[in-house]
Amino acid sequence: MVRGCPGGGWCARFAETHRSGLNFALLVVCYILYLIVGAGVFSATELPYEQELREELKEARQDFLTESPCVSDARLEELLARALEASNYGVSVLGNDTGRNWDFVSSLFFTSTVLTTTGYGHTVPLSDGGKAFCIFYTLFGIPVTLFFLSAVVQRLMVLVSRRPVSYFHRRWAVDRSKLAVIHATCLAILLTLLFFIVPACIFVTLESDWNFLESLYFCFISLTTIGLGDYVPGETHSKEANPHPQLYRLAITAYLLLGLVCVLVVMETCCELPQVRRFRQRFYQEKVRELDSETTNIIDRDHLSDQLSDPADDVMNHLPTIPSVSEQAASLRQNNTSAPYTPASGSAVNGKLR
Template sequence: MDDDLKNTQGSLTLAEAEIFDDSLLAKNSERSNKTIGLIKVKARKACKETSLFLLSNIGSISMVVCYSIMGGFLFQAIERPYEIRTRTFVSDIRKGYIQRLWRANMDYNIFHRENWTNEADAILRTFQTEIFAVVRDKGWDGIDESAMEKEKWSFTGSLLFSVSIITTIGYGYITPKTDEGRVVTMLYAVIGIPLMLLCVTNIGSILATCVRALYGRTLCISCRQNVVLFFKRKFGHTNESINRMELIAKYNRNEVVTNAHSVSTRTECAAVMHELNTTEHHHRTEEVRVPIVVSLILMIWYVIFGAIMFSIWEKDWDMLIGAYFCFTTLSTIGFGDFVPGHQNEDWNDHAKQVSCALYVLLGMSLVAMCFELIQNECRMFAKRLGQFVGLIKPISPK
């Protein structure tokens, strides 16, 4: 009986242990499932926040800047070794032909002009043919290997090349010579061009909004006339209206003193300004129309600014060439006949190439802004023309 009792107690203990283990495993499994669920929720939230940031204005600008810098390092790593090998190859060719000329001097009597001239002419013709083949096939730029500070594929040169790709300018004076570089260029453009268009569109919209707000509060004649009409209608042609307008001007300049009397004046001014801003005669920012002339003046000013800057940097450029380069660049024509630092061999300041890249990026945004303002004016003109000829029915005021 005692043995049976002990066996029964032992079997019960094992069963309880198995039940405890199963409950512990269930708890652990439930806890791990909760942990995995929390991780999924946090990952989903992080992906959503990251996507919203990348699609925002700051995010798109940051992506374009990082993408351009990445392209600078990438193209430098691919094309720079090939450029160095090409320069070394040309240097070896030149040294070999120097030795051939020296042997010709040793083999022929230099006083026998005809024989020496024929041999030297044959050597130089062969040298000319080989150099032409190197320039045609390998893209040699005529710079010796000793001038490594004038590399085309330095980081700043590669950065300018990457910017010319994503902005679709494509100067053409520097192009990839390796198969890897050409494949990377195509892939880089497929991703970079839409990214650049998104960034330029966002920045152009922001700048257009700022210009509308600035123009509406400073230069818009209709807004200024509506303000005057508001005060005439509100206060009439009395000294009181003049005093109130002067007080409001002081209120805007924060010149009202803080005493008991001016507190009520400040409150009154604030109330009048609030009523003025909410009156039907005051335009909202999105309703302000900027004339096409203003947009053209902004573009012309930016081209003139770039022309002055590049004509100072480049010794061989005048204002006309600088303006020509800026216009062909900002319009994405990009002939490549004039490129900063390409004609001038003394330009070793890499900061100027970076400044050129920034000028292009900002200029593309400015052009997008001006195109948006001009497009808005053209849309309004087409709408008025359609109403005039009867194609569009005018909206009657409520």
């Protein structure tokens, strides 16, 4: 029989031995519950709007057929299917002469969204050659983009996060962990203002059909690389509302790339917080964590010895060699046996002092 848990028995020992495994299992359960809660909220919120939209479309279709008796239901169905298929490829039946989806600037916007895995889906390759090239282009382009972003983020981390924290830690003598939390909070607030709030206000003025919530929604969906594609700037069909579509699309491309880099810098800064590191270690395997710490200590000692060995070797090469005690004693014995003893001028002769 298995004894109970009272008194720090078998259950306590099992929980202590398998702490990281139990924490990981709890993490998996919480994540599944989070998915279920999110699905329930979205279903309860969006399903009524979907049903309402379906009813509106049915009524609009029936009204059109009633007012246009010369149009059959089959012909209207064919037209709508063709229009929806073209819309899935980024071609709308509304105002096709106002813009192009595959000029150079639009193609640059497309490559930036594809390589950063944002992928709005509003513009997709039409030809078989374009689809084949997209496969090979992204097959090499996405790893290169990830490498490029990681290199840029690591360099910015030194300038934006590590050096300021070290400087104020030495200047103010504040606890480093507390200072890192304050610094990460300030960066997050600055990021929210510069890349979410301010751009959302700008999009409200430039996009006539967007309100502030929709503009903020677009900024968040884009900079987090979710890219649902339901809101894409510059898709208006009026030349008066968007007199410079190419320049506008180029500015949005620059904003998305710069904003993505800044978001990654803030996320990396938060991940390097000591509190976050300790929290993450709760879900790691003990053996892996011990091995990583031992390997880290070995690498640190080797790196430290490499740093200290070079200047020490340079100094030792210019210093004279000091013999050991045994070598000095052997040298004295050899000198005593080879050379006769000569008394000093002040020494005794025949037992008398001169």
